[in-house]
Amino acid sequence: MNGRIIAIGDIHGCHQELAELLERIAPTKDDRLIFLGDLVNRGPNSCAVIDIAKARGALSLLGNHELRLLNFRKTSDLAFLKETDHDTLDKLRPEDWAYLEQMPLTHYVPELNTVFVHGGFLPGQPWQKQPADIVTRIQVIDRDGRPRKRAEAPGAPAWADLWNGPPFVVYGHTSRPQIYKHKWSVCIDTACVLGGALTAYILPERRFVQVKAKRAYYP
Template sequence: MDQQKESQRAPRTLVVGDVHGCYAELMDLLDKAALRGDDRIVFVGDLINRGPHNRKVLEFVQATRQTGTVIGNHEFNLLRYYQGHTHTLKSSYHKVINELGADYRRHMDFIAKLPLTIELDEAVVLHAGLRPGVSLDHQDPWEVVNLRGLPPTGRPWYEFYTGKKPIIFGHWVRQHPLVLKNVIGLDTGCVYGGKLSAVLLPSYNLISIPARRIYAHKPAKCVQKNKAEV
């Protein structure tokens, strides 16, 4: 058996950007990716909220073998409400709770166990960002799921990331995936009528699927205005 054929059969990992309940687009993306039996799917978090089919996305992730997901800020916010740490929640989250109905508790038990980071052979997956110079174990959880610009300049956290292992993240919506030397940003705003994007490892091939429609309007703070956008 020659080595090339052997490597073609090695399991791959598809890392998927913010889904936000866009189940139909997720299925389109998986069709396009043509995964094989032992390939893995890892999500950058924000599986839910603002989109149409939050329950279906959560059920798919829990029912499908070889999937993993980190927690996103939307799961984080809902979990804090569920656990009684806050009593305020935007209306879109209440729609998610209604959609989950009798299964709300079961899905929150799943969300409560989600990790902040998933370390793959090729890259580290997390939702939003990292403080430079702080080890993965010592990052502030709120920042891992929310960080964008760093004080005092507000420049994106990833401009300061010098780690050897690439970081794959979502959270910060841009028109096209962000591809830098050791950073890949996958949130291309599917729920806002953009596209759902993913990267297949270890080839680093990018795959995108257009949104079928606009499901929600984008809050201004989510838009990447920085010059670093490519």
């Protein structure tokens, strides 16, 4: 592995913060950029984020927000959508849909024994075989061992609290005010769209770089 791997947490349309973060990190042609899903929705300009991802040659993973939009596009079933999705739907261009449709679920780097994913994994099962519904949405594990969102199982442990690796997992999705680090995982969704920060995790040096949100874009 020649260059660095630069993973960036949930961007949610915050194109100015993304541009500032990339300027600060100054990726070279040898570096690999990985966006951990949820490039779109809630923030000011989803299309501009996709433009930056394409211009920089980033590998963008599928997040639950992209999955919702793609499911709606396939089925026309409004049950897939949330209120804030409609604004994005109105603005996405054909080339944006093409970009969303090619997003992989995970990216594994054997030299670092590290896997990148949007949401996470159900502990105790092979991570490679877990479906999009789990790996883009999981936040906590309920008392029956099922993957849930935090709101569905208040007080349940985070999946990462029960994940003993290997591999090491770099993920987003579960927004927190601070980076959430364990021996075998790190969450870098620091809630930029809510007024927090946009976070990058740089490997192999294991360094974090952050820029503060210009404001809260979503309540």
